Every structure is written in C-alpha cells, then in structure tokens.
Amino acid sequence: MYWGTMVLGAFKYLQDAQLGASDYRIFFYLCESMAFRDNIASVKQKMISEDLRMDKSNVSKSIAKLKELQFIVKTRNGFMINPHLFYVRFGERVHLRGF
Incomplete structure (x- = not known):
C-alpha cells in the first residue's frame, strides 16, 4: 500500500506562494x-x-514559477517534487482516529 503526505508547513508555503x-x-x-521511490515525475x-x-x-510559465x-x-x-512539501511512502499502515 502506498500513501502520500503533505508536510504541514507546506500548507502555509502553498498559501503564501x-x-x-x-x-x-x-x-x-x-x-x-x-x-514513489524518488519524487520524480517523468513527464515533459x-x-x-x-x-x-x-x-x-x-x-512553461507555470513550470518556471514552480522552479x-x-x-x-x-x-x-x-x-x-520538493520532498519537504510532499512525499510518498510504501508499506506502512496509517491509522487515522475516527475513520
């Protein structure tokens, strides 16, 4: 099972960007x-x-801005993708309270 997460500080960064x-x-x-192994999107x-x-x-303009x-x-x-903003893990179960 794969799961992804956004680092909590990323929300503020996304908001202020x-x-x-x-x-x-x-x-x-x-x-x-x-x-999932390296945060690389192999797309042109x-x-x-x-x-x-x-x-x-x-x-092109958006890519330049994101860079x-x-x-x-x-x-x-x-x-x-900057791993300080978003990363993916494999094989660990995520237990969410209330779900």
Whole structure:
C-alpha cells in the first residue's frame, strides 16, 4: 500500500506562494505523476500541456514559477517534487482516529 503526505508547513508555503490556478493544476499533476521511490515525475512539458489541455506557453510559465519557488526542480527526465512539501511512502499502515 502506498500513501502520500503533505508536510504541514507546506500548507502555509502553498498559501503564501501566490500561485495561480494553472500553477496549482500543474503542481498537483506532477505530484500525481511522480514515482514513489524518488519524487520524480517523468513527464515533459508537452505531455503536461496535452494532458491538462493547456497552452504550452502557459505550462512553461507555470513550470518556471514552480522552479523559482522551489516547489520542483528540473531533472534529466522530468521534474522532482520538493520532498519537504510532499512525499510518498510504501508499506506502512496509517491509522487515522475516527475513520
């Protein structure tokens, strides 16, 4: 079983970053696409543009903003999500009270 978590401090960071709707869409797309072992989403900007039905120039602007704010970094095969914001674990059960 895999589970993902956002670091609590990330919520304040997300709130204060002044991201637009496109920036959030791309960031969450990358989070959803990332490999669990290394936080890397092996996607190209063209694929993001096609999957989200967004103009390539808008994708490029959002990617630049996300990199500038250190939400992501460019890798050889895509983008790595900052593990201080979001990470995924395998095999541990999460027990939630009241659920």
